[in-house]
Amino acid sequence: MPRSWTSSPDVHLGIDVAPGRGKRRALEQALRDAIHAARLGPGTLLPSSRGLAADLGLSRGTVVEAYAQLQSEGYLVTRPGGSTAVAEAGPVPAESAHSTQRRATEAPAPPGPSYRFDLRPGLLDLSRAFPRRQWMASVRSVLNQAPDAGFDYGDPRGRPELRRALSRYLARARGVVADPEQIVICLGFAHGLSLLTQALGRTGRTTWAMEDPCLPAHPEIARRAGVDVVPLPVDGSGARPSALAKLGADVAVVTPAHQYPTGVTLQPERRAELLAWARATDGVVVEDDYDGEFRYDRQPVGALQGLGPDHVVYAGTTSKTIAPGLRIGWLVLPARLLDPVVDLNRTALGGALPPALEQLALTDFIERGSLDRHLRSLRAEFRRRRDRLVAALSKAAPDLHTTGVAAGLHVLIDLADSGLTERVVADAAAAEGVGVAVLGTHWHGRTRTRRRPSQALVVGYARPTPPQFDNAVRALVRALRSAPG
Amino acid sequence: MPRSWTSSPDVHLGIDVAPGRGKRRALEQALRDAIHAARLGPGTLLPSSRGLAADLGLSRGTVVEAYAQLQSEGYLVTRPGGSTAVAEAGPVPAESAHSTQRRATEAPAPPGPSYRFDLRPGLLDLSRAFPRRQWMASVRSVLNQAPDAGFDYGDPRGRPELRRALSRYLARARGVVADPEQIVICLGFAHGLSLLTQALGRTGRTTWAMEDPCLPAHPEIARRAGVDVVPLPVDGSGARPSALAKLGADVAVVTPAHQYPTGVTLQPERRAELLAWARATDGVVVEDDYDGEFRYDRQPVGALQGLGPDHVVYAGTTSKTIAPGLRIGWLVLPARLLDPVVDLNRTALGGALPPALEQLALTDFIERGSLDRHLRSLRAEFRRRRDRLVAALSKAAPDLHTTGVAAGLHVLIDLADSGLTERVVADAAAAEGVGVAVLGTHWHGRTRTRRRPSQALVVGYARPTPPQFDNAVRALVRALRSAPG
Numbered sequence: 001m002p003r004s005w006t007s008s009p010d011v012h013l014g015i016d017v018a019p020g021r022g023k024r025r026a027l028e029q030a031l032r033d034a035i036h037a038a039r040l041g042p043g044t045l046l047p048s049s050r051g052l053a054a055d056l057g058l059s060r061g062t063v064v065e066a067y068a069q070l071q072s073e074g075y076l077v078t079r080p081g082g083s084t085a086v087a088e089a090g091p092v093p094a095e096s097a098h099s100t101q102r103r104a105t106e107a108p109a110p111p112g113p114s115y116r117f118d119l120r121p122g123l124l125d126l127s128r129a130f131p132r133r134q135w136m137a138s139v140r141s142v143l144n145q146a147p148d149a150g151f152d153y154g155d156p157r158g159r160p161e162l163r164r165a166l167s168r169y170l171a172r173a174r175g176v177v178a179d180p181e182q183i184v185i186c187l188g189f190a191h192g193l194s195l196l197t198q199a200l201g202r203t204g205r206t207t208w209a210m211e212d213p214c215l216p217a218h219p220e221i222a223r224r225a226g227v228d229v230v231p232l233p234v235d236g237s238g239a240r241p242s243a244l245a246k247l248g249a250d251v252a253v254v255t256p257a258h259q260y261p262t263g264v265t266l267q268p269e270r271r272a273e274l275l276a277w278a279r280a281t282d283g284v285v286v287e288d289d290y291d292g293e294f295r296y297d298r299q300p301v302g303a304l305q306g307l308g309p310d311h312v313v314y315a316g317t318t319s320k321t322i323a324p325g326l327r328i329g330w331l332v333l334p335a336r337l338l339d340p341v342v343d344l345n346r347t348a349l350g351g352a353l354p355p356a357l358e359q360l361a362l363t364d365f366i367e368r369g370s371l372d373r374h375l376r377s378l379r380a381e382f383r384r385r386r387d388r389l390v391a392a393l394s395k396a397a398p399d400l401h402t403t404g405v406a407a408g409l410h411v412l413i414d415l416a417d418s419g420l421t422e423r424v425v426a427d428a429a430a431a432e433g434v435g436v437a438v439l440g441t442h443w444h445g446r447t448r449t450r451r452r453p454s455q456a457l458v459v460g461y462a463r464p465t466p467p468q469f470d471n472a473v474r475a476l477v478r479a480l481r482s483a484p485g
Numbered sequence: 486m487p488r489s490w491t492s493s494p495d496v497h498l499g500i501d502v503a504p505g506r507g508k509r510r511a512l513e514q515a516l517r518d519a520i521h522a523a524r525l526g527p528g529t530l531l532p533s534s535r536g537l538a539a540d541l542g543l544s545r546g547t548v549v550e551a552y553a554q555l556q557s558e559g560y561l562v563t564r565p566g567g568s569t570a571v572a573e574a575g576p577v578p579a580e581s582a583h584s585t586q587r588r589a590t591e592a593p594a595p596p597g598p599s600y601r602f603d604l605r606p607g608l609l610d611l612s613r614a615f616p617r618r619q620w621m622a623s624v625r626s627v628l629n630q631a632p633d634a635g636f637d638y639g640d641p642r643g644r645p646e647l648r649r650a651l652s653r654y655l656a657r658a659r660g661v662v663a664d665p666e667q668i669v670i671c672l673g674f675a676h677g678l679s680l681l682t683q684a685l686g687r688t689g690r691t692t693w694a695m696e697d698p699c700l701p702a703h704p705e706i707a708r709r710a711g712v713d714v715v716p717l718p719v720d721g722s723g724a725r726p727s728a729l730a731k732l733g734a735d736v737a738v739v740t741p742a743h744q745y746p747t748g749v750t751l752q753p754e755r756r757a758e759l760l761a762w763a764r765a766t767d768g769v770v771v772e773d774d775y776d777g778e779f780r781y782d783r784q785p786v787g788a789l790q791g792l793g794p795d796h797v798v799y800a801g802t803t804s805k806t807i808a809p810g811l812r813i814g815w816l817v818l819p820a821r822l823l824d825p826v827v828d829l830n831r832t833a834l835g836g837a838l839p840p841a842l843e844q845l846a847l848t849d850f851i852e853r854g855s856l857d858r859h860l861r862s863l864r865a866e867f868r869r870r871r872d873r874l875v876a877a878l879s880k881a882a883p884d885l886h887t888t889g890v891a892a893g894l895h896v897l898i899d900l901a902d903s904g905l906t907e908r909v910v911a912d913a914a915a916a917e918g919v920g921v922a923v924l925g926t927h928w929h930g931r932t933r934t935r936r937r938p939s940q941a942l943v944v945g946y947a948r949p950t951p952p953q954f955d956n957a958v959r960a961l962v963r964a965l966r967s968a969p970g
Contacts, residue, residue, distance in 0.1 A: 123637075124637075126633035126634070126636050126637060127633050130633065130636050132628045132629075135628065135842075136624070136625065136628050139621070139624050139628075140621065143617045143620065143621050143624075144617075148611035148612050148615065149611070150810065151611050151615050151808040151809070151810035151811070152608075152609075152611055152808070152809055152810055153809045153810070154810065186835075187835070187836070187837050187838065188835070188836070190835040190836050191834070191835035191836060191837050192835070193835060194833060194834050194835030194837075195835070198833075220832055221832055221833060221835055224829070224832040224833035225833040225834075226833070323636040323637070323841070324636070324637055324638045325635065325636035325637055325638070325639065325840060325841030325842065326636070326840055326841075326842070327838060327839065327840040327841070328840070344709070347705055347706055347709040348679060348683075348706060348709035348710040348711070349676070349679050349710075349834070350671075350672070350673070350675040350676035350677070350678060350679030350680070350706055351672070351673070351675050351676060352672050352676050352679075352837040353672065353812060354812065354839070354840060355810060355811055355812040355813070355839060355840065355843050356808070356810030356811075356812070357620075357810065357811070357843070358840050358842070358843060
């Protein structure tokens with residue numbers, strides 16, 4: 001049943017409450033649409049939640065929640081006095097607009113030993129995550145139906161069918177403004193990062209700020225690809241864009257949905273600040289949305305890219321949602337960066353793309369709804385694991401502070417108040433057969449902010465099989481108790 | 486039934502005549518094995534064909550043919566007076582050794598218009614070439630049977646299962662000495678070339694000689710990847726290695742089995758000369774074996790790599806044998822080049838590899854014999870097409886010289902004696918709805934050897950479907966007749 005509201009002076013906010021979709025989500029989508037289309041311009045004052053609820057025949061709580069969600073995504077701001085307005089750093093007017101759900105990026109292969117209980121971050125239980133039967137159905141469908149031309153040389157950006165399917169999916173699930181023409185298929189986040197560092201590096205963007213701490217493989221890729229990497233500090237509100245000017249950065253790589261490894265969500269004022277920096281300096285923000293599909297306690301925070309599609313490269317992959325071995329990722333590029341990236345990949349880099357069959361199978365997997373069903377099922381499983389891990393930790397070690405629990409596939413266990421060092425605890429864990437990561441290996445610069453936990457474990461909960469999981473948590477708890485303090 | 490011959494002084498040449506394999510091929514394999522293992526050292530005189538035939542209970546013709554085959558591959562030489570000996574530039578002693586058959590590399594995507602009859606080279610009839618049913622069987626087998634770890638992050642060189650299968654296949658089919666540890670899976674020849682130019686470029690090998698003429702995409706990739714490209718002249722015996730010293734080349738990229746686009750096979754003395762250059766200068770030869778699987782009139786010429794595995798990078802792909810959209814290729818690397826290539830791909834290049842599922846499906850496809858059956862069938866089809874094309878041309882235009890017909894998926898029609906220019910004929914062909922390539926676009930340097938055909942068409946016969954093919958040939962013949970001379 002369509003409902004509508006006309007703002008002062010003349011904005012029509014059509015809300016299409018489709019069957020099976022929540023009213024709150026419909027309202028959010030309508031607001032985002034209006035902001036993207038500049039029908040609600042920067043600074044526009046919105047009605048009070050009570051007033052809008054009455055206008056649209058919705059409960060007031062629905063409107064309050066929708067406003068809160070869009071504030072957390074940076075679309076709206078709360079004015080002194082409590083009124084709600086469209087943020088000044090709103091998005092560039094864009095073709096289309098969107099809603100939210102989730103999607104994930106990639107942490108490259110942790111090499112090294114195998115553990116009886118593997119709680120290292122960035123790894124998946126592939127018995128659970130890789131949906132072989134459904135994937136087979138998509139492969140079969142493609143081999144039965146795709147035309148011969150589907151398996152020939154093709155567009156250097158990747159199959160158009162997949163780019164169209166991703167455009168719709170990313171808009172719906174992550175609030176990404178993604179013209180299919182501006183999507184480039186790649187082989188995972190690490191490969192996408194390599195493409196970007198080389199292509200943007202050749203256009204003179206040679207100073208890259210990367211969050212400190214971050215996944216160590218990423219600064220290594222960037223440095224080896226020939227750019228300078230400088231450390232972007234992270235605190236309890238996420239990356240600190242105020243540091244970028246001093247760093248002389250041309251590009252900033254961030255993980256807004258769930259900072260890796262601290263688990264912090266980039267706060268709305270930081271989102272605005274980051275985009276303001278990009279607009280003022282012609283800087284580029286690379287959004288590594290590595291585990292954006294996994295948010296447990298409330299609606300996921302939409303992608304930063306939706307707020308600034310002309311300044312943000314959005315990067316995603318199936319490595320955290322299906323299997324790293326799938327080797328499919330995607331970059332959503334601002335129009336002016338499309339040619340440098342595609343041209344470099346087509347020539348100097350030899351046209352590295354995933355196989356046509358895999359691209360078309362993923363298209364089918366998205367379009368027949370398999371990906372949505374798969375993610376719902378995974379999210380339920382990983383939420384259960386997260387709950388058990390957090391409960392076990394707070395019972396066994398109530399003095400430890402566990403952060404980053406609202407989303408993703410890992411938590412950070414801050415050891416600061418325990419008197420324990422991360423190395424001692426990791427060794428005790430290894431003695432129990434448990435593999436964990438330590439925060440210490442994630443620093444790449446000299447950033448030492450006051451707020452950062454000096455000693456912490458990075459604990460993933462997506463790798464063990466269901467029968468292993470509870471034993472893995474018990475072994476970790478034993479290790480925490482037995483570690484010499 | 487095993488047969489054996491002991492050479493003077495003490496080489497035992499065991500010949501295993503397996504059921505279903507020819508005696509000649511068995512003898513060739515045994516000779517290659519003995520040469521690789523240095524049991525037959527450089528210069529060793531072989532028995533006369535009559536003597537060896539009597540010793541082994543084979544017909545003399547079998548021995549004569551085996552000797553001729555190994556001469557064409559550069560393993561053996563004919564001495565003045567007619568005796569046969571192991572070549573001086575024999576291979577470095579190697580782990581294992583091998584026989585012959587065929588296999589193919591890649592010419593990147595010809596962009597551009599679509600024709601009613603597409604006779605451009607480098608393209609496949611995918612209704613014929615891509616074996617959907619058998620590929621599906623391999624995918625199903627992998628999804629049913631492969632362990633979860635098969636779909637995780639993995640070895641940066643590619644799946645070990647595929648590297649082992651390729652090692653056996655390449656040894657058997659192309660005479661390649663391929664330790665699975667020294668194979669790196671990539672995404673096709675263009676991608677492999679990019680990897681090599683970047684990795685070897687960083688080790689100081691920055692002057693790359695590429696055959697002139699060659700596929701235009703290849704010098705472009707190399708230049709864009711940051712190396713200097715110099716033109717390696719080609720004549721009726723293939724590339725001319727004597728030019729390399731003057732060119733100051735560090736690397737030479739060649740197409741020994743069937744030079745692209747002239748179709749010449751690199752002659753034995755040139756093979757020896759090329760390897761001598763590499764050994765003397767620590768140069769690297771890159772062997773682009775793009776259509777080595779397709780040889781019609783006699784046994785295929787084995788890969789150059791078998792003669793000098795420490796100095797030759799062998800590169801192959803499925804783009805000419807299954808489908809370009811498969812995006813799987815491989816590099817067989819000398820041991821000292823392995824680390825630079827793998828390390829660069831793992832870091833700066835972001836770990837570009839084909840998906841695990843595709844790699845494992847190809848493994849299954851090779852190991853269950855599907856690839857061999859597929860190639861036999863394709864070879865019969867393409868031989869038939871080649872015969873019809875050549876017959877039609879010689880009937881319609883007996884004054885034109887058509888070369889490169891013994892192998893591959895294209896021929897060169899030399900227009901030199903006809904008074905026609907390639908541009909005029911290509912335009913006449915386009916007017917008949919026929920797409921062809923012209924030799925002129927394949928030059929990248931200033932090489933103008935006396936022997937090169939100044940005006941020629943490059944005509945592929947693998948693209949039309951079977952019902953289209955005869956019509957395509959007729960249309961080409963009409964164009965040749967109607968071109969204003």
